[in-house]
Amino acid sequence: MRRLSLALLALAVALAVAPEARAADSLLDKVQQKKEMVVGVKYDFPPLGSINKDTGKPEGFEIDLANEIAKELGVKATFVQALSKTRIPLIVNGNVDLIVATMTHKREREQAIDFTMHYMITGQRAVTRKDTGITHVSQLAGKQVASVQGGNAGPNLLKVQPKAVLVQFQEQTEALLALKQKKVDAVVGDDVLNQYWVKQDPGLVLVGKLYTIEPYGMGVRQNDSRWRNAINQALMEIWDSGRYHEIHFKWFGAKPDFEIPWYPK
Amino acid sequence: MDSFWKWSVIPDNAGFFAGGFKLTLTIFVVAWVGCWAFAVVFGAMRHSERPWLRYPAAAVVEVIRGTPGLMFVVWVYFLSQPLIGYALSPFWAAVWALVIHQGAYGAEVVRAGLSSVPRGQLAAGYSTGLGYAGVMGWIVLPQALRNMAPAIVNRSVALFKNTSLAFVIGVIEFFRAGTIVNGRENASFAVFTFLAAVYFVCCFSLSRLGHRLGQRPGVIEDTTAV
Amino acid sequence: MVEAVLGRVRGRRPWFETPGERRAFVLVWGGLAALAVWFFFFGPRARYDYNWRWSVVWQYRHFLLRGVGTTLYIFAWSLGFSLVLGIFCGIGRTSGVRWVRALSTGYVEVFRNIPLLVQMWWAYFGLQQVLNVVLNDPFGLRVLIPSTFACILALSLYTGAYMGEVVRSGIRSIARGQWEAATSTGLSQAQTWRHVVLPQALVIVIPPLASEVLNIIKNSAVAMTIAITDLMFFSQKIEEETFAGFEAYTAGTLLFLLLTLLTVGAIYLLQRLLGLKVRTAG
Numbered sequence: 001m002r003r004l005s006l007a008l009l010a011l012a013v014a015l016a017v018a019p020e021a022r023a024a025d026s027l028l029d030k031v032q033q034k035k036e037m038v039v040g041v042k043y044d045f046p047p048l049g050s051i052n053k054d055t056g057k058p059e060g061f062e063i064d065l066a067n068e069i070a071k072e073l074g075v076k077a078t079f080v081q082a083l084s085k086t087r088i089p090l091i092v093n094g095n096v097d098l099i100v101a102t103m104t105h106k107r108e109r110e111q112a113i114d115f116t117m118h119y120m121i122t123g124q125r126a127v128t129r130k131d132t133g134i135t136h137v138s139q140l141a142g143k144q145v146a147s148v149q150g151g152n153a154g155p156n157l158l159k160v161q162p163k164a165v166l167v168q169f170q171e172q173t174e175a176l177l178a179l180k181q182k183k184v185d186a187v188v189g190d191d192v193l194n195q196y197w198v199k200q201d202p203g204l205v206l207v208g209k210l211y212t213i214e215p216y217g218m219g220v221r222q223n224d225s226r227w228r229n230a231i232n233q234a235l236m237e238i239w240d241s242g243r244y245h246e247i248h249f250k251w252f253g254a255k256p257d258f259e260i261p262w263y264p265k
Numbered sequence: 266m267d268s269f270w271k272w273s274v275i276p277d278n279a280g281f282f283a284g285g286f287k288l289t290l291t292i293f294v295v296a297w298v299g300c301w302a303f304a305v306v307f308g309a310m311r312h313s314e315r316p317w318l319r320y321p322a323a324a325v326v327e328v329i330r331g332t333p334g335l336m337f338v339v340w341v342y343f344l345s346q347p348l349i350g351y352a353l354s355p356f357w358a359a360v361w362a363l364v365i366h367q368g369a370y371g372a373e374v375v376r377a378g379l380s381s382v383p384r385g386q387l388a389a390g391y392s393t394g395l396g397y398a399g400v401m402g403w404i405v406l407p408q409a410l411r412n413m414a415p416a417i418v419n420r421s422v423a424l425f426k427n428t429s430l431a432f433v434i435g436v437i438e439f440f441r442a443g444t445i446v447n448g449r450e451n452a453s454f455a456v457f458t459f460l461a462a463v464y465f466v467c468c469f470s471l472s473r474l475g476h477r478l479g480q481r482p483g484v485i486e487d488t489t490a491v
Numbered sequence: 492m493v494e495a496v497l498g499r500v501r502g503r504r505p506w507f508e509t510p511g512e513r514r515a516f517v518l519v520w521g522g523l524a525a526l527a528v529w530f531f532f533f534g535p536r537a538r539y540d541y542n543w544r545w546s547v548v549w550q551y552r553h554f555l556l557r558g559v560g561t562t563l564y565i566f567a568w569s570l571g572f573s574l575v576l577g578i579f580c581g582i583g584r585t586s587g588v589r590w591v592r593a594l595s596t597g598y599v600e601v602f603r604n605i606p607l608l609v610q611m612w613w614a615y616f617g618l619q620q621v622l623n624v625v626l627n628d629p630f631g632l633r634v635l636i637p638s639t640f641a642c643i644l645a646l647s648l649y650t651g652a653y654m655g656e657v658v659r660s661g662i663r664s665i666a667r668g669q670w671e672a673a674t675s676t677g678l679s680q681a682q683t684w685r686h687v688v689l690p691q692a693l694v695i696v697i698p699p700l701a702s703e704v705l706n707i708i709k710n711s712a713v714a715m716t717i718a719i720t721d722l723m724f725f726s727q728k729i730e731e732e733t734f735a736g737f738e739a740y741t742a743g744t745l746l747f748l749l750l751t752l753l754t755v756g757a758i759y760l761l762q763r764l765l766g767l768k769v770r771t772a773g
Contacts, residue, residue: 043435044448051445056284056437080355081435085727089343089736094352112734149724150731167638167718170433173448178718180451181619182627183635317516331705331751332744333712335723340744343736426606433716440608453616461605461613468604 027097027220027227028073037075039066040082040096040219044171046196047251048102061251062100065119068243069098072234083170085150088112091219098231099219102190104152114224115217116231119244120192121258123210124153127194128186129179129203136208140164146175146184153188160211179204190214236262271452275459278446285442286463292356292428292438296363300424301417303368308375322372329369335430338362342434359431367424374420378413379405418475422468429464439463547733548742551725558725559746565642565711565721566750570704572647577654577703578693582684584659595655602652607710610649615641615717642714646707653703661696662688694767701758708750722746 031037041062042049049060058079070077082090082101090096091113105115126145128134134143141163147154149168157164167184169175175187176197191210198204218235220228238244239260248256275282310322329337342358345351353361382405390400432441440460447456548555583595602610619636626634665688673683693700712723726743730736 043437043445051281051437053278053449054280056281081437083435085731086343086434088734089730092734092736093343093345095342095354146718149727168720168724169718170716171444171448173445174718177448177451177453177616181453181616181623182633183619315512315515317512317520321520328748331709331748333709333723333747335712335715336726336740336744336747339727340740344740422604426604429606429608430713432608440606444612447616453613453620457609457613457617460609464606464609465601465604469600472600472604 026224028224028230029226031073031075031097031227035075037066037070037073037077037098038080038096039070039077040080040087040090040099040101041066042083042101042172043081044173045102045190045193048192049100061247062102064247064250065238065244066098066100068238068247069231069234072237073230083150084148085170087150087219091221094221097220097227101219102192102216103219104190104214105217106152109219112222113219114222114228115219116228117235117261118215118217119235119260120216120256122191122214122216124156124188124212124214125191125194125210126157126186126188126207127179127197127204128207129182130205131203132185134186134207137161137211140186140207143185144183146178146187147189148172148175151189153190156212157188235260271450271455274446274450274452274455278442278450281446282439282442282459285437285439288356288437289425289428289439292360292363292431292436293425296360296367296428297421297424299360299364300368300371300420303364304371304375304420307368307372308379311372311376312379326369326372329365330373332366334362334366334427335433337366338430338434341365355431355434355436358434359428359436363424363427363431367420367427370423371417371420374413374416375409377416378409381412382408415475415479418471418478422471422475425468425471426464543738544733544735545738547729547735548738551729551733551739554725554729555722555742555746557720558722558743559750561639561719561721562708562711562750565639565646565714565719566708568643569646569650569707569711572643573650573654573703573707576647576651577658577700578689580651580655581658581662581692582689584655585662599652599655602648603656607645607649608713608716610645611642611713611717614645638714638717638719641717642711642719646710646714649710650703650707653706654700657696657699657703658692660699661692664695665691697758697762697767701755704758705751705754708747708754712747 041058041060043051043058045060047060048062049058051057052059058081063079066077066079080090080096082096082099084101087099087101087103088109091099099113103109103115105118109115126134126137126140134140137157137160140157140161143164144167145154145157145164146167146169147157149170154166154168158166167175167178169178172187172189172193175184175189178184179187180201180203186207194206198206218231220231235244239262244260245255248254307322307326310318311326313319313322338359341362342353342355345353345358345361386404386408387400390404395403428438429440431438432444435441437445443456443460447453450456580595580598583591584599586592586595615636615638618641622634622636626632669687669691670683673687678686711721714721715724715727722743726739729739729742733739
């Protein structure tokens with residue numbers, strides 16, 4: 001018993017005098033110190049983020065963009081999967097340093113995280129099979145519509161068509177699978193992916209017009225201006241040097257039809 | 266009919282599946298070590314005669330056993346930062362979640378194994394002058410381990426099956442590899458039958474081993490499933 | 492162990508047998524508690540700024556209730572099916588007829604060695620593809636497998652396999668003499684099963700059967716991955732809307748524990764109502 005109490009006392013003393021690890025004040029310092037930036041990206045969202053069939057590694061527009069940003073900062077980017085429902089917790093909990101995962105910059109999301117300037121603008125629309133004959137969102141009343149847990153595609157659809165029945169999956173690929181298996185009549189999501197799907201599968205067709213505007217912003221930790229500014233400035237450098245246009249052309253086959261909210265030095 | 270027999274999807278993506286399977290095995294091996302370390306500590310505490318060790322250990326084990334495994338995986342991944350101030354990668358979060366969750370079940374196995382050794386043997390061991398370590402090492406543990414062996418194998422099979430839960434936090438293990446391939450190729454029947462077959466072969470061989478080990482008297486009944 | 496705790500709570504036994512025990516308890520657990528407090532408030536964790544918002548649990552209680560409702564719905568159906576499956580499987584495994592025995596053994600081995608996750612996804616996506624190819628496309632039908640059906644199917648088959656094993660061990664523990672006595676008094680096979688063997692066997696295996704029943708509740712959390720809005724799904728949904736992850740998941744975990752406790756209590760009551768001696772596992 002005496003030995004036990006002595007051991008505990010020694011432990012307590014050791015912990016009391018142990019130097020406490022000082023958390024870096026800004027992620028920028030931590031990232032540059034470790035020479036590594038952990039980025040959360042999508043694995044189910046070609047052409048922005050998906051897994052390469054042969055190498056098993058993530059690839060896509062957002063991955064290339066993140067790699068360019070890492071090059072600007074002089075560090076290496078490592079990638080982690082960010083599902084729609086996990087991307088904000090990943091930033092808030094510090095699991096990742098940056099989120100580049102088709103995340104719409106929304107005012108309510110600013111409660112939890114900060115956003116960089118938006119790097120792409122798209123919208124949301126429904127996709128359906130040719131045989132359903134659905135041509136307008138109003139025809140989705142009472143129908144089963146698939147979306148992804150955590151994304152705002154489902155709630156946005158309910159604003160436009162409150163009578164739709166949402167079926168929410170983990171990833172976009174499962175939603176598409178449910179559509180192809182005829183379990184659901186439509187899938188709602190960001191148009192970038194919808195266009196990709198429709199190009200790949202002639203049996204799918206877009207429904208009507210875009211009903212939201214989705215500016216994609218990169219997610220960073222809250223109250224970390226130095227880190228956010230670093231990312232913004234890296235993004236502008238990439239835009240100025242034309243690398244953004246190259247990457248966009250590589251993945252979309254066209255130049256971007258929008259401008260990032262650039263500002264001078 | 267063409268999509269029904271899309272078996273070609275499997276060999277086409279064999280490399281990807283193999284990578285996922287390797288990760289599953291890695292998670293399994295690492296978590297196995299941690300799980301049994303946890304189980305031994307808590308099982309011994311639960312078996313102890315000192316109530317101040319027994320009741321807290323029992324409380325911890327019962328609470329962990331009453332929680333779904335998926336919940337644990339999510340907890341450890343997202344709440345590691347608020348709880349312990351350090352953000353775990355998906356791989357390590359999955360490993361720790363499995364260690365804790367399956368370890369609680371393992372603690373029950375260890376406890377039952379320790380109780381399966383008759384008390385008289387302990388008394389006899391002490392009376393021949395062996396200390397606590399001697400009695401434990403020479404008398405109790407060898408017998409307890411032999412009695413626990415099939416239950417240990419059962420738990421290990423359960424651990425292997427539960428590695429698939431890691432997929433919700435983005436670990437590209439075997440199951441997730443399957444769902445990614447399926448999402449791309451739309452060959453649900455082929456892919457999921459293949460996944461089921463591989464898991465079956467692995468778990469069945471393990472459980473056959475346990476069955477062989479269980480054909481002796483004195484073996485404890487493993488009634489803790491999952 | 493329940494009796495030991497109850498004895499102490501009712502004051503009939505002292506909590507610590509010797510003063511040394513009390514000292515050891517205070518030192519070890521007090522020390523660990525102090526460590527936890529230091530770690531939480533002064534250690535590396537404290538650097539992390541988190542404002543606790545437990546009120547969201549109350550605000551979103553309707554989400555949690557809906558989740559509990561779906562989980563209970565899945566639980567009830569799976570319980571019914573898996574019990575029936577388990578009993579038949581247990582009988583089959585001890586049967587004298589070889590093909591019945593082989594079939595039951597095959598069922599148990601297959602469904603116990605495949606993860607529930609794989610089974611559920613197979614039932615939801617794989618089976619649907621089979622139906623589409625065989626039934627829907629050729630005949631222009633639209634037979635769909637809803638996610639709750641897939642979940643209950645997979646969960647019942649999975650748990651039924653485990654219950655079959657449990658029932659089998661119960662049946663095997665009934666002395667051979669009872670069989671022979673029953674047959675000698677003129678009871679048929681089916682009557683022997685119904686009136687002599689099964690009642691005794693099932694009562695004997697109530698503890699392990701109870702732990703399987705609890706496993707149904709816990710395993711049903713996996714249903715969230717095939718778009719079922721159960722308790723796990725709603726805990727996540729609250730986290731998405733309020734960004735209060737800790738509070739949301741704690742609420743979900745506590746509700747799961749509560750469901751588990753309620754089920755244990757229900758089984759206890761059932762034993763009492765049937766006039767049986769209460770058996771607890773371990």
